[in-house]
Amino acid sequence: MAEAGERPDEDELIARFLRPLATSEGAAELRDDAAGYAPPPGHELVLTTDAIVAGVHFFPDDPADAIARRALRVNLSDLAAKGAEPAGYLLTLALPPDWTVNWLEAFTNGLRADQQAFGLSLYGGDTVRTHGPVWVSVTAFGLVPDGRRPLRAGARVGDCIYLSGSVGDAALGLLLRQNPDLFKSWGISIDERDHLLDRYLKPQPRVRLASTIAKFASASMDVSDGLLGDLERLCEASDVAAAVEIDNLPLSPAARKALRADFDAQAAVLGGGDDYEILATLPPEHVKDFEESARRARIPVTRIGEIVGGAAGRLRVTSGGRVLNVPARKYQHF
Known part of the structure; x- marks a missing residue:
């Protein structure tokens, strides 16, 4: 990871890096315990989750923005295969002790770019510390017309x-x-x-x-x-x-x-x-x-x-x- 500067605590981390990604009203600016989402009439909600781990699903020296995009896109691929248009996602991010502000800034920039490209918002999640490698888990949800989800x-x-x-x-x-x-x-x-x-x-x-x-x-x-x-x-x-x-x-x-x-x-x-x-x-x-x-x-x-x-x-x-x-x-x- 990049050279570390002064690092924020968890509340500051969420406010600085993740809250700007919560662009939907249901996300409540990540200030609540849970988010809300109401599917439009005539649609069902499709949900999928995947986790990626450094050294298993990506190389530890991969660019942080590419890691973020990979974590999101593998879930969007599952949604597309079920005929679902992406709507939002939850993010759990486990950071090792040597994480840096520069790395996290690049990571969230990657998410921001893909949110704009694919038309979705962050709705919530969790940040935790790990003594192992960095890992990222995304739970994405999308919309498909009722009865049209191919199994x-x-x-x-x-x-x-x-x-x-x-x-x-x-x-x-x-x-x-x-x-x-x-x-x-x-x-x-x-x-x-x-x-x-x-x-x-x-x-x-x-x-x-x-x-x-x-x-x-x-x-x-x-x-x-x-x-x-x-x-x-x-x-x-x-x-x-x-x-x-x-x-x-x-x-x-x-x-x-x-x-x-x-x-x-x-x-x-x-x-x-x-x-x-x-x-x-x-x-x-x-x-x-x-x-x-x-x-x-x-x-x-x-x-x-x-x-x-x-x-x-x-x-x-x-x-x-x-x-x-x-x-x-x-x-x-x-």
Whole structure:
């Protein structure tokens, strides 16, 4: 962390750094024991929470503003996958003894920038001291029209499988953080290397796709623990199987070069996490309208496979019609 100056106590910390983020009336300027929020008529509240810990979910030397954005965005990604527009969030921040004013100022600046970008407010939370690494927990909430929240359990045989954006960039970016010289053996440019690093450091939640997901998807989730592992989870919840053609996967130019140069990179693309793209299934009759709605939202979507009958969670992965033996590699948190 940055060099420490004179540090405020907890009340001063909240007043100086966090109260300016509580822009909604229901937050009561963080001067009360709890906040209030009334969903508008015709909408249900969608809630999600994720915690990130230094040395586990981010590098301890990552910029403070990027840590803040990551903590918020991984939750916004969950909301988008449920078709929910973000409305607000709660924040718990655990600071180690060596925290500094400069670090916290950069952290809250990152939150402020994303609040403005995604249209939400801080509603409350907690600040605590820890003798371990810094950690951040965000509980976010959003709004979806009544009855339109797509569950993991909604996929049906015959549904088409779609993926937003591109897959594998964040996992490749993590490999580059761990081994900075890898980009040379992959034959990618400095700009392409920086693209992969940025995709790992700053997730891009597909908030603009939320209303499209709510309107058309039969099942949906975000890809946080690896494409195949998360697809397996969706299929298990829906009691179906899936067929995936990996040649159809949407890849960035940098990822394609890495795969051509290093076959082992395939494991990162298919099984690595942190993409925070949306994985959705759609009845065939909704495909055309879904694609058009996504185009208007300026979010690329790609059909990568189909829901089929079979043992719950079984994946049939092919390349050019040839069946591949690719383990799903579900990420386990414990």
